[in-house]
Amino acid sequence: GGGARYKERRGKRAADRGAAGKYNLTGTGRSGDSKDIFSACRIVCTEFSFARRRRVGYKVISPETVIIDAGASIGDGAVIYPNNYIGAGSAVGEGAVLYPNNIVENSYIGAGAQVTASVLRGARVGEGAQVGPFANLRRGAIVGENCRIGDFVELKNCVVGKNTKISHLAYVGDAEIGEDCNIGCGVVFCNYDGEKKSRTRVEKGCFIGSNAN
Numbered sequence: 001g002g003g004a005r006y007k008e009r010r011g012k013r014a015a016d017r018g019a020a021g022k023y024n025l026t027g028t029g030r031s032g033d034s035k036d037i038f039s040a041c042r043i044v045c046t047e048f049s050f051a052r053r054r055r056v057g058y059k060v061i062s063p064e065t066v067i068i069d070a071g072a073s074i075g076d077g078a079v080i081y082p083n084n085y086i087g088a089g090s091a092v093g094e095g096a097v098l099y100p101n102n103i104v105e106n107s108y109i110g111a112g113a114q115v116t117a118s119v120l121r122g123a124r125v126g127e128g129a130q131v132g133p134f135a136n137l138r139r140g141a142i143v144g145e146n147c148r149i150g151d152f153v154e155l156k157n158c159v160v161g162k163n164t165k166i167s168h169l170a171y172v173g174d175a176e177i178g179e180d181c182n183i184g185c186g187v188v189f190c191n192y193d194g195e196k197k198s199r200t201r202v203e204k205g206c207f208i209g210s211n212a213n
Contacts, residue, residue, distance in 0.1 A: 058092075072104075075111065093127065107137070110145070123155070126162065144179070158189075161204065173197075178204035186211040 057076035060066050066080055071088030074080070077095040086092065086104045093111035098104070100117065107120040115125065116132035122139030125131055128146040135149050140157035143149055147160055150167035158172050161179035166172060170187045174197050177183065181202055190213050191198045202208070 099132070102132075175200040175202065177202040178206065180204060181206045181208070183208050184210040184212065188213045 058074045058078040058080070060068075060080045062082035065082040066084050066086075068074065068080075068086045069088040069090070072086045072090040072092070074086070074092045075094035075096065078092050078097070080086075080092075080098045081100045083101045084098050084104070085102070086098075087106060089106035090104045090108070092098065092104075092109045093113065095112045096109050097114045098109070099114065102115050102117065103119045103121075104115070105121045107122060108124045109115060109120070110125055110127035110129065112128045113125050114130045118132035118135040118137065120131075120137045120141075123137035123141040123143070125137070125143045126145040126147065129143050129149070130147070131137065131143065131149045132151065134151045136154040137143070137149070138154065138156040141155035142159045143155070144160055144162035144164065146163050148165040148167055149155065149160070150165075152169045153166050154171045154173075155166075156173040158175040158177065160166065160172070160177045161181065163179055164177055164181040164183070166177075166183040166187075167185070169185045170183055172183065172187075172189050174191050175189050176199065181204070183202075184207075187208055187210070189200050191200050
């Protein structure tokens with residue numbers, strides 16, 4: 001009856017207080033206490049937040065170092081390593097892996113994709129693609145399925161077809177690259193003449209060697 005429901009509610013409140021009870025939040029008035037209290041409160045709030053998120057089936061490693069905006073969505077089976085920021089409007093697909101040190105803002109990461117130490121702002125990464133480390137995907141960058149976008153690659157307002165590799169040290173802007181292409185080290189898409197930007201198109205299966213402009 002009513003007594004049983006009252007005991008159940010008391011039990012839930014006591015469980016919620018359990019995490020907070022692990023930390024001393026009272027302080028003693030000394031100057032260093034405010035910093036300690038702030039840190040403890042942050043840990044407690046983070047634990048509560050990720051305790052709720054864990055119910056949906058993805059894994060966050062070192063949650064005290066990870067920020068996931070309430071406006072972001074994470075798919076089941078995804079794994080998020082330390083030092084990741086996932087901003088509002090972002091979506092991480094099922095089974096995707098975010099290795100440490102990514103900034104993801106208003107971007108989509110497809111199922112099974114892997115992103116390492118990179119910045120994504122207004123970008124889309126297809127299923128099974130690999131990005132990073134140290135890649136910069138700017139607004140309008142669309143990376144197809146199973147692509148490889150490697151270290152020190154910058155993409156802007158471009159479409160990269162599936163299975164294409166841009167492995168290192170390249171800039172691709174205002175371009176369309178077909179499927180199964182290879183863009184070599186040091187390639188720069190120079191499509192601005194000082195007055196207007198032109199669109200560059202690379203057909204399917206092309207191979208562009210190193211240091212081409």
